[in-house]
Amino acid sequence: MDTLIVGAGFAGATCARRLADAGHPVRVIDKRPHIAGNAYDRPNEHGLLVHEYGPHIFHTNSDKVVDFLSRFTAWRPYEHRVLAVPDAASGEAYPMPINRRTINALYGLDLDEAGVAAFLERVREPREPLRSSEDVVLNSVGRDLCERFFRGYTRKQWGLDLAELSAGVAARIPTRCNDDDRYFTDRFQAMPQDGYTRMFARLLDHPRIQVETGVAYDPARHAAERLIFTGPIDEYYGHRHGRLPYRSLRFEHEHRTDCDRFQPVGTVNYPNDHAYTRITEFKHLTGQVHGGTALVREYPCDDGEPYYPIPRPANEALFKRYQALAEAETQVHFIGRLAQYRYYNMDQVVAAALALCERLLQPSAAALEA
Numbered sequence: 183m184d185t186l187i188v189g190a191g192f193a194g195a196t197c198a199r200r201l202a203d204a205g206h207p208v209r210v211i212d213k214r215p216h217i218a219g220n221a222y223d224r225p226n227e228h229g230l231l232v233h234e235y236g237p238h239i240f241h242t243n244s245d246k247v248v249d250f251l252s253r254f255t256a257w258r259p260y261e262h263r264v265l266a267v268p269d270a271a272s273g274e275a276y277p278m279p280i281n282r283r284t285i286n287a288l289y290g291l292d293l294d295e296a297g298v299a300a301f302l303e304r305v306r307e308p309r310e311p312l313r314s315s316e317d318v319v320l321n322s323v324g325r326d327l328c329e330r331f332f333r334g335y336t337r338k339q340w341g342l343d344l345a346e347l348s349a350g351v352a353a354r355i356p357t358r359c360n361d362d363d364r365y366f367t368d369r370f371q372a373m374p375q376d377g378y379t380r381m382f383a384r385l386l387d388h389p390r391i392q393v394e395t396g397v398a399y400d401p402a403r404h405a406a407e408r409l410i411f412t413g414p415i416d417e418y419y420g421h422r423h424g425r426l427p428y429r430s431l432r433f434e435h436e437h438r439t440d441c442d443r444f445q446p447v448g449t450v451n452y453p454n455d456h457a458y459t460r461i462t463e464f465k466h467l468t469g470q471v472h473g474g475t476a477l478v479r480e481y482p483c484d485d486g487e488p489y490y491p492i493p494r495p496a497n498e499a500l501f502k503r504y505q506a507l508a509e510a511e512t513q514v515h516f517i518g519r520l521a522q523y524r525y526y527n528m529d530q531v532v533a534a535a536l537a538l539c540e541r542l543l544q545p546s547a548a549a550l551e552a
């Protein structure tokens with residue numbers, strides 16, 4: 183069966199390779215001038231590898247996803263660490279997620295793990311059920327830590343209050359009583375050795391895969407027996423039920439020649455100051471050795487490329503109306519962060535794409551057996 187895939191990000195490229203491996207010819211188009219979707223990276227003008235669309239750190243607990251991607255890249259072990267600066271005037275930086283060191287440094291204490299657990303038990307505001315992100319944060323760390331580390335960041339990032347966002351947003355960030363200062367705790371944490379774009383080039387390098395970049399999907403021009411769509415689902419349906427809200431970002435890249443190390447960890451968050459949410463220094467992620475250093479600042483905004491679905495009940499209800507249209511389709515499939523309107527990490531997108539392909543390939547496997 184002839185398949186057209188719209189989008190050359192993780193969702194589209196994974197489907198393309200899986201179907202091509204199973205014998206199906208696939209055409210992939212992407213409106214951007216490059217492959218790899220939001221994971222696209224490139225050397226900057228000084229030869230430092232930078233992530234065009236903000237920092238992408240790979241982490242997963244799925245062996246299936248690691249096995250699949252490891253066919254196309256070697257890995258550089260990397261555990262991401264983040265500091266938060268709640269008051270830029272003082273410049274004091276604390277581990278994020280909040281851990282024992284955050285609490286002790288912030289309040290001038292010297293608590294052990296049990297002491298931190300007791301402290302949090304005292305300051306938390308128990309909430310039941312945990313519906314909003316505010317519920318999640320107050321329930322785990324209480325009001326003071328919420329105001330210092332979460333409310334301002336969230337307002338900047340989403341243009342909404344914590345109380346207006348579903349629980350899942352803040353639930354991405356754990357609270358720890360020990361000294362573990364890693365941002366993620368997944369079993370597998372690593373960066374593609376030669377970068378994401380090189381990994382995608384190998385992923386899409388297959389005689390049955392044809393890729394065209396700089397080509398926007400046009401239903402009048404792009405006929406196919408089967409369509410896999412990884413762009414915004416509301417756009418596919420001409421916004422007939424109204425626009426699904428997405429949050430965008432403006433990325434400000436900077437190359438510094440005056441220092442070879444700008445900050446002590448990969449990312450520093452600024453919850454309460456500046457128009458940007460965080461600064462990432464790429465050398466931490468890539469391990470590159472260089473006399474200068476490359477940074478990116480993320481400025482959240484409403485208009486621009488859709489990067490984040492906005493998890494809140496009204497949007498989830500609107501998405502369900504589009505999902506109902508999608509479920510009635512037999513030859514069109516929607517997969518990925520924009521098409522499924524889910525706050526997916528990269529590994530979750532790969533897992534979802536592999537699962538879709540398994541479903542799509544089942545009938546032909548049955549036919550082969552018969």
Ligand code: FAD
Binds near residue numbers: 220238431518
């Ligand atoms: P995308 O990568 O968005 O790919 C969709 C592609 O479809 C795009 O290239 C787009 O140009 C194309 N397209 C859309 N509409 C059309 C059309 N009409 N015609 C042609 N082409 C079209 N995940 C992690 O696991 N770790 C991280 O550290 C991490 N950091 C992130 C940081 C930021 C700032 C952002 C925004 C996301 C981050 N993510 C991270 C999430 C990660 O980017 C996504 O999970 C993943 O890239 C989604 O893949 P996708 O294929 O679904 O979508």
Ligand code: UDP
Binds near residue numbers: 331
């Ligand atoms: N968050 C916060 N303060 C922080 C870090 C995160 O309030 O210092 C909240 C904020 O709402 C953010 C969400 O937790 O959007 C998820 O954070 P994550 O770092 O996972 O966001 P992403 O990397 O996907 O932008």
